[in-house]
Each structure stands twice: as C-alpha cells, then as structure tokens.
C-alpha cells in the first residue's frame with residue numbers, strides 16, 4: 398500500500414525529489430557484494446566523506462537523481478569515491494542492488510538506504526550489475542524518467558581479464574581464462590554466454606537502456622581515462638550532473654613507485670595495480 402502510494406507519487410510527480418522519509422524500514426540487504434570485503438570496509442553504508450559527513454543528520458532522504466549503473470570492474474568504485482569529494486554529492490557507500498535483487502522491497506525501502514541531503518545536493522548510488530539487468534531500465538524509468546545514468550566502460554578485453562582474476566582470487570581452481578573464453582581455439586569462436594565476456598558486449602546491453610532513456614541522459618565515462626586523466630573525466634561527470642567543477646587537478650597526484658602506480662586525491666588514496674600483460678586494473682572495481 399505504502400509502496401503503491403509512493404510509486405504513484407513519484408510516477409505522477411515525475412521527480413526524484415522527495416517527501417520526508419517514512420518510518421524506518423528493513424535495512425541493507427544481506428546479499429554478498431561483487432566487490433571485495435576490503436572495498437566494503439572502505440565504504441560502509443552512510444560513511445560519508447569528511448566534507449559531506451559535516452551534513453550529519455540534517456536534510457531529507459531522497460531517491461537518487463543519478464545512478465552509476467555499470468560496469469563491473471570498470472572503475473565504478475573509484476568514480477563514486479571521487480564524486481563524494483564534491484560537497485553537493487551524497488552517496489550510499491554499499492551497493493543497494495535495488496533494481497536487480499531487491500526490487501520487491503519497494504521504493505520506500507530503497508530511499509531509506511539513502512543518505513540525507515540538503516536542498517541542491519544530489520543523491521547517488523552505484524550498482525554495476527544494473528547495466529546488465531534486463532529489468533533495470535524500465536524500473537529506473539518508472540521511479541523517475543529524468544534519472545541521470547552513468548556507465549564506466551573499459552576495453553572489454555581488459556575488463557574480462559580483470560573480472561576473471563577477481564574470481565580466480567576467490568576460487569583458485571577455476572579453468573584457465575583461455576578455456577573459458579574460447580568455444581573452439583582452432584576457429585577462434587568466443588563463448589559469449591560466459592559472464593566475463595557477456596558483460597563487455599556493451600552495445601547489446603545498451604539497446605535495453607535506449608528503449609527507456611534518451612542517449613543524452615546516459616554519460617559514458619572512460620575507465621582508462623579515469624586512471625590517466627582523472628580530473629578531466631571528473632570534469633565531464635560534474636558538468637553532466639550540473640555540478641560546479643569543484644573536483645579538479647588539485648585533487649589528484651600520481652606517485653609511481655616500482656610497479657605500483659598510486660593514484661591519489663587529497664582525501665582518498667587508490668593504489669592501481671600494474672602488471673605487464675594484464676594492463677592496468679584497479680583493485681577496487
């Protein structure tokens with residue numbers, strides 16, 4: 398009933414700005430995250446950046462106006478953490494997985510997960526699996542047609558390798574990358590049903606989104622440029638979100654020590670792992 402009412406309210410209002418939050422509802426899902434536990438520790442729910450945690454209990458919980466919808470291992474965690482440096486961005490730390498695994502819990506449950514925001518601040522979340530979830534575009538559109546979507550993409554081959562090495566670190570006995578990739582080594586036929594390959598067929602997933610959102614409402618962020626030129630890429634994202642360009646060159650510096658490229662901003666520090674043959678991959682997705 399509450400859900401229906403909220404649903405109608407948001408559908409009719411066509412806006413993601415919200416009412417005062419309803420009474421407390423069941424909290425975070427217990428589902429395992431696709432990310433490492435290290436990442437979860439770094440980004441506990443409601444853990445704000447030092448700047449944004451200044452806005453402690455004042456403000457209102459609102460449904461997100463912008464969502465990082467993908468892709469897994471693209472650099473979504475880095476992007477979200479950098480964005481949280483911005484005083485006008487407030488974001489959920491953990492991945493809510495609302496539009497894929499928890500949709501039946503309803504929008505009121507979803508909004509309860511959100512941090513409080515003041516007028517003019519943007520509420521965000523990231524769940525990389527939304528991009529490959531067939532139902533997600535219609536569901537997000539029915540929450541709010543105007544939701545801004547961000548996709549961090551990367552060379553699909555390095556993405557697949559990064560995906561595979563993450564799985565391998567948890568399950569060391571899985572078959573080799575090559576045997577999972579190729580249906581037939583002689584003909585070079587690729588197994589596109591394997592998730593590591595399947596996620597990287599960006600155009601196929603994008604078709605689903607374009608049935609519900611105009612292309613101008615989707616920003617594609619380059620996972621590679623997020624490493625080589627973070628300030629430039631963050632500039633594009635801030636423009637897209639209608640934010641003042643507050644995150645700039647000053648927030649980043651590079652520190653190359655041996656194989657490890659440290660990629661830092663004034664508040665957070667992201668080590669990126671460089672290993673020849675595998676290219677550059679982030680440890681935090």
Ligand SMILES: *[C@@H]1O[C@H](CO)[C@@H](O)[C@H](O)[C@H]1NC(C)=O
Pocket residue numbers: 451452453454455
């Ligand atoms: C929230 O922040 C304000 C201003 O800094 C402070 O006065 C207030 O006590 C804080 N509330 C809580 C619950 O921490």
Ligand SMILES: *[C@@H]1O[C@H](CO)[C@@H](O)[C@H](O)[C@H]1NC(C)=O
Pocket residue numbers: 580581582583584
């Ligand atoms: C791989 O393709 C070759 C050439 O078409 C064929 O002869 C062979 O039987 C295939 N191998 C498998 C395992 O399907």
Ligand SMILES: *[C@@H]1O[C@H](CO)[C@@H](O)[C@H](O)[C@H]1NC(C)=O
Pocket residue numbers: 652653654659
């Ligand atoms: C670069 O990283 C190394 C290793 O973490 C550290 O010891 C050094 O102080 C850093 N240099 C700068 C300029 O941050």
